[in-house]
Amino acid sequence: MAFKVAERGAIAPFIVMDVMREATRREALGESVLHLEVGQPSGQAPAGVRAAAARALDRLPLGYTVANGLDSLRERIARHYAHAYSVAVRPEQIVVTTGSSAGFLLAFLAAFAPGDRVAVAAPGYPAYRNILKAVGITCVDVPVGPDSRWQLTARVLEGLDQPLDGVIVASPANPTGSMLSAHEVAELAMWCELHDIRLISDEIYHGLTYGRAAATAAGMKAAPHTVVVNSFSKYYAMTGWRLGWLVVPDDLSRAVECLQQNLFISPPTLSQIAAEAAFDCLDELEARVAVYRANRDLLLNELPSAGFDKLAAADGAFYLYADLSDRTDDSALFCARMLAETGIATTPGTDFDPVRGRRALRFSYAGSTADMAEAARRLKAWRGV
Numbered sequence: 001m002a003f004k005v006a007e008r009g010a011i012a013p014f015i016v017m018d019v020m021r022e023a024t025r026r027e028a029l030g031e032s033v034l035h036l037e038v039g040q041p042s043g044q045a046p047a048g049v050r051a052a053a054a055r056a057l058d059r060l061p062l063g064y065t066v067a068n069g070l071d072s073l074r075e076r077i078a079r080h081y082a083h084a085y086s087v088a089v090r091p092e093q094i095v096v097t098t099g100s101s102a103g104f105l106l107a108f109l110a111a112f113a114p115g116d117r118v119a120v121a122a123p124g125y126p127a128y129r130n131i132l133k134a135v136g137i138t139c140v141d142v143p144v145g146p147d148s149r150w151q152l153t154a155r156v157l158e159g160l161d162q163p164l165d166g167v168i169v170a171s172p173a174n175p176t177g178s179m180l181s182a183h184e185v186a187e188l189a190m191w192c193e194l195h196d197i198r199l200i201s202d203e204i205y206h207g208l209t210y211g212r213a214a215a216t217a218a219g220m221k222a223a224p225h226t227v228v229v230n231s232f233s234k235y236y237a238m239t240g241w242r243l244g245w246l247v248v249p250d251d252l253s254r255a256v257e258c259l260q261q262n263l264f265i266s267p268p269t270l271s272q273i274a275a276e277a278a279f280d281c282l283d284e285l286e287a288r289v290a291v292y293r294a295n296r297d298l299l300l301n302e303l304p305s306a307g308f309d310k311l312a313a314a315d316g317a318f319y320l321y322a323d324l325s326d327r328t329d330d331s332a333l334f335c336a337r338m339l340a341e342t343g344i345a346t347t348p349g350t351d352f353d354p355v356r357g358r359r360a361l362r363f364s365y366a367g368s369t370a371d372m373a374e375a376a377r378r379l380k381a382w383r384g385v
């Protein structure tokens with residue numbers, strides 16, 4: 001019998017990581033590359049986080065922690081819900097994870113059986129679809145657009161004629177930056193509860209909003225089966241520290257704990273100790289949000305004259321999703337040409353929507369304002385304006 005790659009392991013690439021590899025290769029050859037592909041805050045983690053890590057590195061043995069994470073961090077995260085949203089979440093509901101990425105794996109394995117059907121928005125974050133496939137769950141891509149503000153609302157789901165076991169939403173969303181209103185979050189959570197559909201609410205871009213604040217699905221008494229996913233990667237600027245958390249409903253808590261014990265043992269100890277300090281670095285973190293806001297304003301102003309005039313909602317996160325219908329139906333080729341000819345790396349829409357994404361691309365504005373201004377200048381020159 002020949003060796004083979006198992007079908008469930010043969011998942012699609014996370015295209016942005018492939019683009020990043022190519023952009024970095026060009027940079028190493030001395031080309032001037034602007035990174036508008038990857039969604040990660042630039043610069044260092046907050047000073048308080050780094051100081052806490054340095055102290056721990058010097059003084060503590062840094063062995064494993066208990067599987068669900070340090071009690072003090074779980075308590076601090078629970079307090080964050082009281083403070084930021086006026087919502088009561090018990091520390092025992094918090095499970096600290098190795099980035100939200102590990103949180104998804106734990107949540108999917110605990111909540112869904114092979115063959116279950118889980119709806120995701122298209123365009124949407126590619127790893128939902130790819131992780132679901134790897135664990136044998138059927139991903140139901142639901143096309144969304146401006147009508148529902150690029151979101152899976154209760155009304156969109158009501159209109160589907162296929163049965164579902166789960167739904168994943170992100171507000172603010174990647175790649176569109178669109179948000180659900182507080183009313184829509186509550187309505188969606190209750191609709192899912194009523195239909196025995198497990199809601200997974202990805203709240204990783206909370207804090208990165210430019211109008212109204214994002215509403216959490218955590219702590220809703222009328223929807224006690226919802227799983228909430230969050231992370232220190234985006235607002236807290238700690239991507240490489242690989243730390244996130246889940247708010248786990250009671251019915252899943254022992255399963256998630258056992259999965260974590262066996263799959264990861266525990267989340268990274270140094271990162272856990274340091275992350276507690278992140279909640280006391282709000283001035284520094286808000287200063288970053290001000291930079292993202294300036295970047296967003298700059299691009300929203302400049303991109304239309306560079307030929308990118310159809311942009312999705314952009315309520316939050318640090319992304320702009322541009323419709324390219326009148327320029328290409330091969331976004332991968334378009335982005336590759338843009339990188340080669342202007343040095344600007346962006347992500348083809350096919351990462352987020354395998355079908356309609358052929359006519360879209362995503363700009364990430366997580367970098368510096370100087371980089372955004374230079375990108376706008378190069379794009380306009382590329383367009384000949």
Ligand SMILES: Cc1ncc(COP(=O)(O)O)c(C=O)c1O
Nearest residue numbers: 099100101125174204231233244
């Ligand atoms: C919507 C969304 N969820 C989850 C993640 C995963 O982040 P992490 O594993 O760093 O927490 C990302 C990363 O870009 C994302 O965009």
